[in-house]
Every structure is written in structure tokens, then in C-alpha cells.
Amino acid sequence: MRPRNLEEYIGQDHIIGPGRLLRRAIQADQLTSVIFYGPPGTGKTTLARVIANHTKSNFVTLNAVLAGVQQIRDSIAAAEDQKRLYGRRTILFVDEVHRWNRAQQDALLPWVENGTIILIGATTENPFFEVNKALVSRSRVFQLKALQREDLMKAALACLSDAERGYGRWKVSFEDGALEHLVDTASGDARSLLNALELAVETSVPSWPPADGAVILIDKQCAEESIQKKVVLYDRDGDYHYDVISAFIKSLRGRDPDAALYWLARMIAAGEDPAFIFRRMIISACEDTGLADPHAITVVESCAAAFDRIGLPEGRFHLTHAALYLATAPKSNSAMAFFDALAAVEQEDTEVPNHLKDGNRDAEGFGHGQGYQYPHAWKDHWVAQQYLPDALAGRVFYSPSTQGHEGRIREEVLTRRELQIASIIEENPPEGPAEPGRYDRFHFGSQEAASLRPAGKGEILTFSPGGSRRDEWQKRTESNRSEALLQLRTAITGNAEILRHHRILVDGADDGLLIWEAGRLAPEGYACGLCRTPEGKALLEQYAKSLEELDRPELIAQSPGEENPFAAPFDRILARDPALTAEGVLAWIQARLPWCAPGALIVCSLAVPSRGMRLSSLIPADSEGLVEIRAAENDLYENPADPIFSWNAASLAAMLKDAELRGKLIPHVRKENRYVSEKDLRKWLSPESAYGNALGKRLTHSRIDDYAKKLEAAIRNGPVAWERFELICVIPASGEGARIPAD
Known part of the structure; x- marks a missing residue:
């Protein structure tokens, strides 16, 4: 068969x-x-x-x-x-x-x-x-995965109906539940099922083969005898060994004592070495529980020592004790900070600070150890001083969690860190004259600095080294547009819950943001892009030439109104801004629903123009004429007669509900540091633009000129904080799913 x-x-x-x-x-x-x-x-x-x-x-x-x-x-x-x-x-x-x-x-x-x-x-x-x-x-x-019950039933029925290779020449029937028992106990193994079926059929008659058309009845007892209950599927030297121990450790990490006991029992029943289980629990005690409960390592070590003295079968109590302790303990993986420190070691070739060097050997000749402050000589046996190399001063590796023991020491750790950073700045003040209001320019230890510091606890937000390194750091961090786009891509693909075998359509793939990620997330599936222009398709094809032929997405240039040009339905359909109006969004969703497979999701991001960035937010709040400027902006962004600006999340949710579409709208605010040029300002303030036209109806020419000068002053200082309000729209193709009202 x-x-x-x-x-x-x-x-x-x-x-x-x-x-x-x-x-x-x-x-x-x-x-x-x-x-x-x-x-x-x-x-x-x-x-x-x-x-x-x-x-x-x-x-x-x-x-x-x-x-x-x-x-x-x-x-x-x-x-x-x-x-x-x-x-x-x-x-x-x-x-x-x-x-x-x-x-x-x-x-x-x-x-x-x-x-x-x-x-x-x-x-x-x-x-x-x-x-x-x-x-x-x-x-x-x-x-390949274990076969589902439906697959096994299909294989059994195919065997019973095939007259050439199976048992279709005879009238094989089953007592209620007999065939189902064979299928259910095959554990996803088609070979096991067919072997059992062969044994059940061919031993249910006095001699084999009987005459064509003979009736063969298989009762439940025969089915149970034909497929014996399988032993636990577990091979101490095989892949299942690693899968089961992985499930056990993840259950401990996830604080599920019931699952932890199940996987522990499965390992013990299969003859797993208890020493191996204890070794993994000792690792978990520090990797997953960590300083949230520093006693966890002691408990597990004590249980392991007790097991060595007692052995099996009573030693199962000590295995259980350790597993339940870890499964119910608070969790922290802050020990992973070591790997951040290791990365810094590999990237930076740093010198030990002079005051931390060993003064017993070279103090006289080289001054090693000079400047070191002995913590025990201070109150509370601690003093703020620099312990990291100069090039890494101010770096943070360890972040205490809020769990258990770490939650209790968190405030103390953070406070001491702030004081140490303050100490570094005091010893290495930024260059330039003191400026009133810029209290981070001053030595925090001096009376002058204390008198100028604002009331309350000062907070040091950043520390950057001077000179060219500071300039490089500034260049890297001034613009984060790429990061903002990646966050949007993550929001779309994350809500799409893509599996490796999914068939994915990216509608409007021209910008390339989603199409390549779709291919990476579904390598065993199928990714294709619907390009809005032939030029966009040509650009994507140029890049696709660098990929293996079977890894290339299928690309088609097509107008949104055309029928589905693809052979198979899609498990996921992704898009960015498929329409500008709520009516257009609804029409797009309805046009794509027939393209979906059962259980599919349509996921898109939607820019909401009515919640767009207000340019007036860049000028001071006490600016003259700001009331009129904001009124003009409201005329534009809140115009009920303009279909582009007349909708918001609530009205779109109502429109989807009326169309009997279920799903959810998730707010997504994309923040980026944006460079605004004077050319941009001139374009936006021009009477030919919608924005400039709205201003002209409320403000005089001189007031608009004054507004332009204030905006020019705002952009002259570098990039400005720019916000884009978007919605991540998730629609199940089947119409199922909870309707979540938009905020």
C-alpha cells in the first residue's frame, strides 16, 4: 500500500x-x-x-x-x-x-x-x-511529523478499499470502535497501523486467503490484540531523548509543575539516567531561576547528594522535590548578562584602570593602585568609583529583574549604578563652559553643582565619550528611520503568526519591506508579491536573481482590481497601507477574502491620516498665533467631508462590524528621529499644498511667515521627533475570532 x-x-x-x-x-x-x-x-x-x-x-x-x-x-x-x-x-x-x-x-x-x-x-x-x-x-x-488521526484513517480506508494491493476483494467490516482503536493507538505511525490491520484481517478467517467477496468481521478484542500498547517512545541515545529533556526544562522555566512532573515521570519510566536529569536541573537553577531565588542551586545540589546516598526507587522523591522547587520558584535569567560582557571583551581591547591594578608589585615604579578607594573604609562598606575600563565606562550588562530576591535588591543596585555613573562624569566632565540649566555639566560633588541641581533625584540618561567617538555615536543615533521600519515589519509579521510552511502573499510588495521577510519566515512554503507597478516588479526581480531559483518569490505586476492570478489559496496575506480611506480598506479586504485558504489571516498596517503628525507640535507651546495654527490644522485633519481624513480606528471598526468581518485593530505608534529640510517646510507651507491652503484660510501672510521662521529654528537643531499613528489590522478569513474594539 x-x-x-x-x-x-x-x-x-x-x-x-x-x-x-x-x-x-x-x-x-x-x-x-x-x-x-x-x-x-x-x-x-x-x-x-x-x-x-x-x-x-x-x-x-x-x-x-x-x-x-x-x-x-x-x-x-x-x-x-x-x-x-x-x-x-x-x-x-x-x-x-x-x-x-x-x-x-x-x-x-x-x-x-x-x-x-x-x-x-x-x-x-x-x-x-x-x-x-x-x-x-x-x-x-x-x-516530517507524526501523522494525524485523519491521515491514518485515510490510509486504513484506502487499504480496505483497494482491490489490487489491499483488501478490497473482501467485505471487511469492523465492530464499533475497533478500527478507531487501531488508528488511535498507532501513534502517528502509518507502518504500525497497516501492520496491525494486516494482522487483524488475515487472522480473522480460518485460512488465508478466503474466497472473493467473503465477509470478514473484526471485533474490538481482535483489534486490541493486533496492535499492542506501545512502550514509551524514548531513546536515550536518540533525538527524542533531547526533545523530552527540552520539554522538561521548558516546563521548569515556564513554572508549570504539572508538566514538569509529567516529563520527569516519562524520563524515569524510560530509564533515563537520574544523574543527567540532576545535571540539567543544576544548570536551570542558575540559568532560569538565578538570583530571583539564590537558594535554588543549594536545594537542587542537596537533592542530588541525597539521591546519591539513597538511589532508586526512593530517590524519586528527591528528583520530584528538586523539580517542584524549580517549577514553583521565581524566575530570572539575568545571568545571561555574562554573554553581553563576553561580547564586549571580544570587541574591545581594553586596559585595566590604573587604580584597579595590583599595587603590591608596581606601585612605586608605575603608580599602580593609586587612587583606589577601599570600600570597607566607608560607611555601608561601599564607595562610588569606576570599576570598568575607561572605554566601557557607563556600560550596563546586568539588569536585575523584579522577581524574588532580585526584586528586593533591584533598587539598591540601580541606585549604586547611578552614583557610579555620576562619579565617572565628575572625574571626566564634558568639555565646554558651564551652562545654567545643564546641571550634568557640573561636578556633582561640588557645592556649586548642588546649588544648581534641580530639586529631587538627578537622573543621568546617557554617557558618551568625547571627541571623534562622540561624533560617531551621534551620527549613528540621530536618525532611526530604519529601526522604525523594522519595528513596523515586526508588528505586521508578528501578528500574522507565520509558520514555516505557509503560503504568503505580500500585496504591494514594491518597497521590499515584507516580501523578503516572508520568504525567510516560510522557507518550506511559498512567498509571492503582488507589485503595484511594473517598475517595482523589475526592481524586486533584480534583487531576486541573487537567490536560488526555488527561494525566489513569485512576482506579478497587477492592478488591485484583477482576479487572483495565483494557483493556490494563501494562508497569510500581508500589506502596508493598501488604501487611504476606510471604504478602500474594506473593499481591499473583501477583494482578498476569496484568495484565502481556511484558517488564513489578512494582516495589514494602516496609516490613519486624521491622527497624523501635527507640524505645530514642533514650535513652543506659548508661541503667538498657535491657537489659529491649530485651528487650521483641525480644519484639515478633522474634515468630515474628506474621505481621507474623515475616518479613525473607531469608525473603521464599526464599518468592519457592519460588513460582518471579525478581527482586531491594534494601535501602533511608529516613532523616528526625522530630518526635516527647509525644502520640506516650503513644500508643506505652500498654498498649493492641502496644509498650506488650510493655513491660508485662517492666518495672514505675515503670521504664516512668522510660523515658518519658528519651524526653521526647530529643525535647525537636528532631527525632530516624528510620530506616525498606524493600525495593525488582523482579519481571520473564516470570520472567526474575537472582535476587539479599537482604542
Whole structure:
């Protein structure tokens, strides 16, 4: 009953369904080296045989359990002959590829590299651990999942109805619940199901085969005998070993004691080494619980020591005690700060500050240790001084959490850090004369500084070194437009909840912000872009040439009103500003709904012009004529007769509700430091612009000139804070989902 073609293949729709990358590659006979990874009975070998039936290439099969280096060499020699004599590629299928040792796997490398053979490997083990990294890097890895109940039922019914290869020649029937028992206990393994079905059918008659048309009844007892209850699926040396311990640690991290006990029991029932479990819990005590409960490491160590004295079976109490303690303890991963410090070490070649150097050896000759202040000589056994190298002064690595013990020490840690930074500034004051109101220019320790400091606790917001490094830092941080756009992209794709096998359409892909990210997020799926202009399509195609052919998104230039030009429906449709008006947004959504697969989402960002940036916010609040300026802005942004400005989040939500569309509108404020040029100001204030026209109806020419001068003064100081109010609109194609009122 092994499927012979893609149409007969059951399950794994996430990689082999219509429109998926792998299916397209098989149908086009453009397969590159691949590795199929998944549990037994999920269709890895079957998929390889399906490929063999579809391809025009020479197809060779090896089993890694039986084949050695000589068989590999023979296969490669045959592949070379096929390529030289007939110009045919050779596809080499290696079952259980992880069984080969490193030398055997290395023997394939040159031939995979030069294209003599295309490798298809099948493995039940994680290829990133068990297969040569060089082979993995030259292959696409596809993970096959345990088959769903519906898939197994389909396989069973196909077997019972197939007269040529199955049991269609006889009238096989099942007692209520008997077939369902076989399916439910197969644990996603089609091979196990078909073996059990064969045993149940062929042992339910006195002799096999019976006459054609014979009635065969299978009761529930027979079904239970045909498929024995499986032992816990767990291999101490295999991938499931790592999956289960991963689930256990993540349950501890997530503070779920019930799940932690389940995974602990599963490991113990399968014979896992308790020392290994304790080792992982000792790591978790510092990595995940950390200083939120500094006693956690002591408790786990004590339980481990007690287990060593007691052993099994009573030692299960000590395993449980440690697991429950970690699963219920407050959490902090602030110890990860070490890796930030390590990155700084790798990037900076710094000197130990002179006052921290060892004064026992070189104090007299080099002055080492001079200036060091001994903390125990001070009240509370602490004094503010610099401990980091000069180049890293003011850097923050450790951020205490608000949990448990760290929550109690947090205020103290932050206060001391502020005082240390103040001490650094006092010792290294910024260049330039003192300016009233700029209290950070002064030595905080002096009476003069104290008299000029505003009431309350001073806060040091930044520390930047002087000279050219300060200039470079300023250039890097003055404009954050790219960062703001990335935040918008994250808001769109994050709310889309994209899976690796999704089919994604980016509507209006011309700017490239979403289309490449869609391809990265769904590498086993399908990404395509609907370009609003031929020029935009041409630009994207130019960039796409740098990608592998199967990685390139499909690009089409099409007007929004045309019908769906794509063959398969989409799991996600993404867009930026598909329309300027609420009516246009609704029409766009309704036009895209027929393009959606069941369970699909339409996600787009919408700029709300009525909540746009008011230019008047750049001038002082006490400016003369500001009332008239703001009134003119209101005339523009709150004009009910203008469809572009007459809508907001609430009115759009009401319009979607009237159209019986469910979903949510999520406010998103995009902030960026924007350079505004005098040319921009002239354009905006011109009577030809909508903004300038609105001003002209309220203000005199002289008042507009005065307003322009104030704006010029505001932009002269550098970039200005610019806000864009947008909505992230999420619409389920099925119409299901909670309606969240817009704020």
C-alpha cells in the first residue's frame, strides 16, 4: 500500500501540500539535495520513492545499515557514467543516513558538491546532530511529523478499499470502535497501523486467503490484540531523548509543575539516567531561576547528594522535590548578562584602570593602585568609583529583574549604578563652559553643582565619550528611520503568526519591506508579491536573481482590481497601507477574502491620516498665533467631508462590524528621529499644498511667515521627533475570532 505518486501520498501537507516548495521542486524535477527527518512510519522512504517515480534522473537506493564505502564508490562511478554518457543526473537515496560513520558520509561530499549526485537522506535522528555538518549545509532539511488521526484513517480506508494491493476483494467490516482503536493507538505511525490491520484481517478467517467477496468481521478484542500498547517512545541515545529533556526544562522555566512532573515521570519510566536529569536541573537553577531565588542551586545540589546516598526507587522523591522547587520558584535569567560582557571583551581591547591594578608589585615604579578607594573604609562598606575600563565606562550588562530576591535588591543596585555613573562624569566632565540649566555639566560633588541641581533625584540618561567617538555615536543615533521600519515589519509579521510552511502573499510588495521577510519566515512554503507597478516588479526581480531559483518569490505586476492570478489559496496575506480611506480598506479586504485558504489571516498596517503628525507640535507651546495654527490644522485633519481624513480606528471598526468581518485593530505608534529640510517646510507651507491652503484660510501672510521662521529654528537643531499613528489590522478569513474594539 505504499503510495506511488504525489496524489496517493498521505499527510505532511506542511511540506508536500499544493504550492509548497518541495512539491513544486518534485513536479518541476528540479530537486536539490534534501534530508527527510522524522519519526518512524511518517513517509520518509515513501516520499523518496515518489520522487523516483516523478524524476527523469537516474535513481539509486542505498541503506546505510547495509552499505559500506565500496557500495558508495560503485554508486558514484555509475553516476559519473550516467552524467558523461547520457547527460543524466543521479539521485542517490540513502535510508537511515545517520547510521553511516563520518568517513562514509565524507565520501559523498565531493560528489554532492560538484553535482554528480543529488542526495536524498532519510533519518529518524536530528540531522543537525547526527549527520555531517558539511552534508547538512549542502542540503535542505524537511521535518516530517507524526501523522494525524485523519491521515491514518485515510490510509486504513484506502487499504480496505483497494482491490489490487489491499483488501478490497473482501467485505471487511469492523465492530464499533475497533478500527478507531487501531488508528488511535498507532501513534502517528502509518507502518504500525497497516501492520496491525494486516494482522487483524488475515487472522480473522480460518485460512488465508478466503474466497472473493467473503465477509470478514473484526471485533474490538481482535483489534486490541493486533496492535499492542506501545512502550514509551524514548531513546536515550536518540533525538527524542533531547526533545523530552527540552520539554522538561521548558516546563521548569515556564513554572508549570504539572508538566514538569509529567516529563520527569516519562524520563524515569524510560530509564533515563537520574544523574543527567540532576545535571540539567543544576544548570536551570542558575540559568532560569538565578538570583530571583539564590537558594535554588543549594536545594537542587542537596537533592542530588541525597539521591546519591539513597538511589532508586526512593530517590524519586528527591528528583520530584528538586523539580517542584524549580517549577514553583521565581524566575530570572539575568545571568545571561555574562554573554553581553563576553561580547564586549571580544570587541574591545581594553586596559585595566590604573587604580584597579595590583599595587603590591608596581606601585612605586608605575603608580599602580593609586587612587583606589577601599570600600570597607566607608560607611555601608561601599564607595562610588569606576570599576570598568575607561572605554566601557557607563556600560550596563546586568539588569536585575523584579522577581524574588532580585526584586528586593533591584533598587539598591540601580541606585549604586547611578552614583557610579555620576562619579565617572565628575572625574571626566564634558568639555565646554558651564551652562545654567545643564546641571550634568557640573561636578556633582561640588557645592556649586548642588546649588544648581534641580530639586529631587538627578537622573543621568546617557554617557558618551568625547571627541571623534562622540561624533560617531551621534551620527549613528540621530536618525532611526530604519529601526522604525523594522519595528513596523515586526508588528505586521508578528501578528500574522507565520509558520514555516505557509503560503504568503505580500500585496504591494514594491518597497521590499515584507516580501523578503516572508520568504525567510516560510522557507518550506511559498512567498509571492503582488507589485503595484511594473517598475517595482523589475526592481524586486533584480534583487531576486541573487537567490536560488526555488527561494525566489513569485512576482506579478497587477492592478488591485484583477482576479487572483495565483494557483493556490494563501494562508497569510500581508500589506502596508493598501488604501487611504476606510471604504478602500474594506473593499481591499473583501477583494482578498476569496484568495484565502481556511484558517488564513489578512494582516495589514494602516496609516490613519486624521491622527497624523501635527507640524505645530514642533514650535513652543506659548508661541503667538498657535491657537489659529491649530485651528487650521483641525480644519484639515478633522474634515468630515474628506474621505481621507474623515475616518479613525473607531469608525473603521464599526464599518468592519457592519460588513460582518471579525478581527482586531491594534494601535501602533511608529516613532523616528526625522530630518526635516527647509525644502520640506516650503513644500508643506505652500498654498498649493492641502496644509498650506488650510493655513491660508485662517492666518495672514505675515503670521504664516512668522510660523515658518519658528519651524526653521526647530529643525535647525537636528532631527525632530516624528510620530506616525498606524493600525495593525488582523482579519481571520473564516470570520472567526474575537472582535476587539479599537482604542
